[in-house]
Amino acid sequence: MKRHFFPLIATLLMASVCLSEQAISASQPVANCLQQGTCPQLQTQYEKATKEGERNFVLNHTQAGLMAFQLKEYDLATQSFDQALLRIESVFSNNERAAKARSLWYEEGVKDFKGEPYERAMAYYYRGLLYLLRGDYENARAAYKSGILQDAFAEEDQHRCDFALLIFLEGWASQCLGDFQTANAAYEEVRKLRPDFVPPKPDDNTLLIVETGKSPRKVADGIGHDELKYRRGRDFTEKRLQILTNDQVYPLYPMEDIFWQAATRGGRLVDKILKGKAQFMETQRVSGEFASDVATAGIIASSVPGGDTSALHGVSAALGLISVVQLAIALNVNPTADTRYWNSLPDIVHITTLKTDPASLKSPIKAEFFDAEKKVIPSLGTEFTLVDCGSNQYLGWTRSRSALGK
Amino acid sequence: MNSSKQWYCWFPLLLLVTACAPYIEGPGPKVAYSNIQESEPLQGIGIDSHEIVIMTDKMMKEILVDPIFSQSTRPPRVIIDSEYFINESASRINKNMITDRLRIELNRAANGRILFVGRHFRDMVEEERKLKREGNADPGSLAMTKKVAGGDFRLGGRIMTHDKVNPATGTSSRYHQITFEMVDLETAFIVWSGMYEFKKTAQDDAIYR
Numbered sequence: 001m002k003r004h005f006f007p008l009i010a011t012l013l014m015a016s017v018c019l020s021e022q023a024i025s026a027s028q029p030v031a032n033c034l035q036q037g038t039c040p041q042l043q044t045q046y047e048k049a050t051k052e053g054e055r056n057f058v059l060n061h062t063q064a065g066l067m068a069f070q071l072k073e074y075d076l077a078t079q080s081f082d083q084a085l086l087r088i089e090s091v092f093s094n095n096e097r098a099a100k101a102r103s104l105w106y107e108e109g110v111k112d113f114k115g116e117p118y119e120r121a122m123a124y125y126y127r128g129l130l131y132l133l134r135g136d137y138e139n140a141r142a143a144y145k146s147g148i149l150q151d152a153f154a155e156e157d158q159h160r161c162d163f164a165l166l167i168f169l170e171g172w173a174s175q176c177l178g179d180f181q182t183a184n185a186a187y188e189e190v191r192k193l194r195p196d197f198v199p200p201k202p203d204d205n206t207l208l209i210v211e212t213g214k215s216p217r218k219v220a221d222g223i224g225h226d227e228l229k230y231r232r233g234r235d236f237t238e239k240r241l242q243i244l245t246n247d248q249v250y251p252l253y254p255m256e257d258i259f260w261q262a263a264t265r266g267g268r269l270v271d272k273i274l275k276g277k278a279q280f281m282e283t284q285r286v287s288g289e290f291a292s293d294v295a296t297a298g299i300i301a302s303s304v305p306g307g308d309t310s311a312l313h314g315v316s317a318a319l320g321l322i323s324v325v326q327l328a329i330a331l332n333v334n335p336t337a338d339t340r341y342w343n344s345l346p347d348i349v350h351i352t353t354l355k356t357d358p359a360s361l362k363s364p365i366k367a368e369f370f371d372a373e374k375k376v377i378p379s380l381g382t383e384f385t386l387v388d389c390g391s392n393q394y395l396g397w398t399r400s401r402s403a404l405g406k
Numbered sequence: 407m408n409s410s411k412q413w414y415c416w417f418p419l420l421l422l423v424t425a426c427a428p429y430i431e432g433p434g435p436k437v438a439y440s441n442i443q444e445s446e447p448l449q450g451i452g453i454d455s456h457e458i459v460i461m462t463d464k465m466m467k468e469i470l471v472d473p474i475f476s477q478s479t480r481p482p483r484v485i486i487d488s489e490y491f492i493n494e495s496a497s498r499i500n501k502n503m504i505t506d507r508l509r510i511e512l513n514r515a516a517n518g519r520i521l522f523v524g525r526h527f528r529d530m531v532e533e534e535r536k537l538k539r540e541g542n543a544d545p546g547s548l549a550m551t552k553k554v555a556g557g558d559f560r561l562g563g564r565i566m567t568h569d570k571v572n573p574a575t576g577t578s579s580r581y582h583q584i585t586f587e588m589v590d591l592e593t594a595f596i597v598w599s600g601m602y603e604f605k606k607t608a609q610d611d612a613i614y615r
Contacts, residue, residue, distance in 0.1 A: 089450035089451075089452065090450050127498075131498075138492065138493040138494075138501075139493065139498045139499070141493075141494075142493060142495055142496055142497055142498045142499070143498055145495070145496035145567075145569075146496045146497075146498065148496075149496060149569050149571050149578065152569075152571040182494075
């Protein structure tokens with residue numbers, strides 16, 4: 001019995017070493033942030049990114065990038081998103097580590113994180129906003145086009161993309177460039193997905209973006225936790241908002257439901273992701289009729305089956321029965337679902353465009369948030385100012401929930 | 407019988423040691439210089455360094471042998487910058503990397519047969535001219551001119567892409583078409599055109615979700 005005990009201890013020790021984080025050297029701006037303490041609110045996140053290395057690089061840097069973006073640390077945000085996108089866009093060929101990691105002996109969660117399509121698309125969304133802020137509208141447009149491609153869906157050689165937010169922003173970037181033909185083509189595309197969308201006026205020069213709610217969640221389900229499922233973010237009630245400026249009230253248009261983007265592929269509801277492949281629900285394709293009405297999105301969410309607790313009981317019972325070797329073999333067959341996710345993303349992204357002269361703004365722009373019953377949520381009220389992007393273009397951005405965590 | 411049982415017990419450890427191998431690495435990142443004219447082992451479907459080098463070299467050679475630029479009695483004045491070189495593609499790129507390399511390599515190879523107007527340095531030139539004319543700086547060693555040089559020709563062009571994606575296989579391909587055109591700044595005639603195109607296909611590695 002003792003003889004069996006030592007191999008088990010040695011195995012567990014080795015496993016802990018194997019699964020511990022790989023350190024990675026920080027890029028220069030991040031190193032400056034860490035060593036010179038110039039970004040105290042980002043220190044912990046960048047320390048985590050450095051400590052956890054390549055395995056969670058994309059995850060940690062997209063989260064750090066969004067935090068930096070919220071803090072108006074635009075250089076750091078740019079660095080973080082550029083580094084993350086570099087990894088998202090890169091393909092390793094004939095790489096030994098890739099080949100080994102491809103082996104099913106690795107759990108899904110041990111693999112380098114590159115994000116699901118909606119997470120990758122959102123990385124391009126924020127990178128595009130950073131380009132807009134710098135007045136680099138051509139690269140902003142390129143970022144949005146790349147984001148749209150992350151959402152592209154191929155079926156019988158027909159590409160589909162229903163990420164209306166990115167299509168709209170591609171149009172807006174074109175409008176900022178004075179390329180109204182391309183802009184209008186993009187707005188027409190948005191109208192196919194959002195029939196009640198009103199395109200910006202040609203002389204609109206200000207884009208306001210407000211993000212509400214909390215990120216979609218990924219959960220492991222099924223026997224062996226091998227099924228990845230999506231759930232809407234929880235513990236928030238805001239659904240709508242309006243902005244107030246110069247005694248004028250403007251409603252914002254709910255352009256994108258990020259949970260919807262997570263839980264669908266080309267308009268089809270994903271039941272689960274199993275071994276990296278989406279398995280769709282036995283429902284008819286839900287075409288681009290979604291859903292400026294957030295209530296509709298709620299219906300979509302409720303149609304996704306809830307977590308099955310009996311499955312969890314089944315798993316623990318199974319784990320109690322099988323030996324270490326059998327567990328390894330079980331992992332070989334059914335790798336555990338990778339539930340890492342970008343937890344600071346919003347639930348809904350709202351937009352509007354205006355023609356403004358920021359010099360005439362008497363006070364900062366105020367955002368008021370409402371719940372599903374259209375009651376104001378006083379605790380979430382926020383104020384923000386416009387950023388001059390150059391060429392008489394302005395951008396205002398805020399969110400109901402801080403990306404900096406609790 | 408006993409020894410076979412022992413082997414069975416150590417088997418999971420053996421598996422883990424094998425699995426851990428890629429995560430146990432030597433100290434520090436390794437840095438190596440790469441040839442910018444060769445494709446990189448780490449690739450995407452965007453524009454890489456070797457494409458910029460090959461593309462600008464090709465355009466340079468074509469411009470240098472064009473009679474308008476090579477056989478003109480007076481060196482033509484050319485403006486090459488990214489002002490009218492538009493990125494309409496899905497590839498994020500600093501366009502100056504293309505136009506700067508083209509201008510610099512052309513300037514070196516032309517050896518005075520073509521004159522390059524640095525329109526992107528206009529503010530710098532204006533500032534110095536103002537200092538000189540206001541007497542806050544001496545006239546320098548070269549003759550002063552009434553006006554800055556005008557251009558005869560200017561580079562325009564576009565970067566365009568066409569993409570295909572198949573998430574089922576993780577395959578994406580991107581066709582780049584990059585056009586270069588030299589425009590007569592008096593008549594608007596396009597006196598020279600060049601094009602560089604390439605298509606890249608990549609398959610996302612199975613290790614990623």
